[in-house]
Structures are given as structure tokens and as C-alpha cells.
Amino acid sequence: MNLFRFLGDLSHLLAIILLLLKIWKSRSCAGISGKSQVLFAVVFTARYLDLFTNYISLYNTCMKVVYIACSFTTVWMIYSKFKATYDGNHDTFRVEFLVFPTAILAFLVNHDFTPLEILWTFSIYLESVAILPQLFMVSKTGEAETITSHYLFALGVYRTLYLFNWIWRYHFEGFFDLIAIVAGLVQTVLYCDFFYLYITKVLKGKKLSLPA
Numbered sequence: 001m002n003l004f005r006f007l008g009d010l011s012h013l014l015a016i017i018l019l020l021l022k023i024w025k026s027r028s029c030a031g032i033s034g035k036s037q038v039l040f041a042v043v044f045t046a047r048y049l050d051l052f053t054n055y056i057s058l059y060n061t062c063m064k065v066v067y068i069a070c071s072f073t074t075v076w077m078i079y080s081k082f083k084a085t086y087d088g089n090h091d092t093f094r095v096e097f098l099v100f101p102t103a104i105l106a107f108l109v110n111h112d113f114t115p116l117e118i119l120w121t122f123s124i125y126l127e128s129v130a131i132l133p134q135l136f137m138v139s140k141t142g143e144a145e146t147i148t149s150h151y152l153f154a155l156g157v158y159r160t161l162y163l164f165n166w167i168w169r170y171h172f173e174g175f176f177d178l179i180a181i182v183a184g185l186v187q188t189v190l191y192c193d194f195f196y197l198y199i200t201k202v203l204k205g206k207k208l209s210l211p212a
Contacts (some may be wrong), residue, residue, distance in 0.1 A: 001059075002168050008161035009063060015154035022148065023077045028085040031148050034078040035095050039130035041071040042099075046124035050116055083092045090140045093133035102126045107181065121179060127181040131155065131190060145168045153198045156191035159184055 023029050029030065048064040078086050106122035133150065163184050169175040 002172075003084060004161050004165040004166060004168055008158050008165055011154050011161060012158040013063075013066070015158060016067070016074075018151045020070060020074060020077075022083060022145075022151070023074070027082060029078045029082045029089055029144050031083050031137070031141065032078060032086075033077070033091045033093070033134040034088070035091055035093055035133040036130055036137075037071065037074045037078060039054070039095060039098065039126060039133070041068075041075050042207050043123045043127045043130055044068045046069050046126075048117040049119060053116075086139075087137075088138055090137050091133060092140070093136045096135060098126065098129045098132065102129065106109055111177075111179065117173075120186065124180055124183045128187040129190070131187070135194065137188065152194055156188070156195055159187045163188060 019032070037108065044064075044067045048068055051064050051068075089123065102123055102125035105125050106118050110118055110121040131152070136147075138152075163181070166177065166181050166184065
């Protein structure tokens with residue numbers, strides 16, 4: 001554990017809490033991509049199946065449980081509790097174009113050809129592109145609510161901090177995970193345009209708007 005990873009985890013947790021509070025307080029999931037949230041639920045489930053076989057620390061175990069519980073709670077809110085407010089007409093990204101290629105890649109490129117390792121690798125690849133349905137939805141509607149923008153920004157910060165975490169680990173521990181680093185770079189790049197718009201608009205009190 002280092003400062004970058006800890007702050008990255010906090011940023012990730014903040015993003016999830018912001019999203020849950022937004023949905024619960026507004027009693028609406030308008031502007032939220034259910035498809036992205038389903039993908040994140042798949043990511044956490046596939047990644048943390050070792051919860052029952054590999055104990056690292058209390059912190060690690062608690063974070064795994066929180067991520068899984070929160071992701072499925074979000075999916076439940078979108079597709080059940082507040083289903084009437086879900087904007088399925090704009091949440092039209094073809095997620096099969098993300099799931100199948102990342103699954104195939106996980107079989108072909110992994111650290112160890114075992115079920116848990118392949119699932120972990122699949123989760124890393126899938127997480128790098130899981131936000132695409134949300135970004136696609138924002139571009140399709142042309143704008144994003146401020147709280148949704150904060151959620152996306154916190155997710156982007158989480159991934160950026162994790163890149164610094166990998167740099168730190170390589171420099172001080174000699175640890176290098178090419179799969180995680182490349183996937184993290186891909187995910188961070190996807191947020192670059194959003195970062196610019198967030199800083200130039202949202203932080204100045206303006207609504208984030210994108211060309212539809």
C-alpha cells in the first residue's frame with residue numbers, strides 16, 4: 001500500500017458514493033448509463049471471486065465487499081427501484097462489442113492460465129472500457145448533470161492515481177504489471193477530453209455540454 005493507491009481507492013469510493021447518493025436523493029437515475037453500471041458489476045464480481053480464497057488484509061477484504069455490494073445496489077436502483085426514470089432510449093451502446101473482445105483477450109493474454117487469473121485479467125480489460133456506454137450516453141444527450149460530472153471526474157482521478165501507483169511500485173518495489181498498466185493507460189486516455197471539459201466548465205459553475 002502506498003499513498004497513490006490509497007488516494008486512488010478513496011477517489012473510486014467517492015465516485016461510487018456520489019452516484020448512489022445522486023440516484024437516491026433525486027429518486028431518479030436519469031443521465032446514468034445502466035449498461036456501464038452492469039459492466040462495473042461484472043468487473044468487480046470477476047475480479048473479487050478470490051474473496052473466498054485469498055485473504056490479504058482487512059482493508060482489502062472490506063473494499064472488495066463494498067465495491068461488489070455498491071455496484072449491484074446501483075444496478076438494482078437503475079433497473080428496479082427507479083426503473084421508470086431510466087433513460088434507456090439514450091443508453092444504446094452495444095456492450096457486446098466490449099465484453100466479447102475483452103473476454104477473448106483475457107484468454108489469450110494473461111499471467112497464468114487458471115480460471116481465477118483469467119477472470120481477474122478479464123476484469124482489468126473490461127474495466128478499462130466499461131465507462132464507454134456512460135460517455136456515449138453523455139455525448140448522445142449533449143450534456144451531463146453536475147453530480148454525474150463529479151462522478152465521472154472522480155473515476156478518472158482514481159485511474160490516474162493508480163497509474164502513479166504502478167510507477168511507485170516499479171520504482172520502489174521492482175513490481176511491474178504490464179496488463180494493469182496498459183489497461184489503466186487506455187482507461188485514463190478515455191477520460192482526457194472529459195477532464196478538460198470538467199475543468200473548463202463544471203468547476204466554473206457551468207453545465208457540462210457535449211456535441212450530440
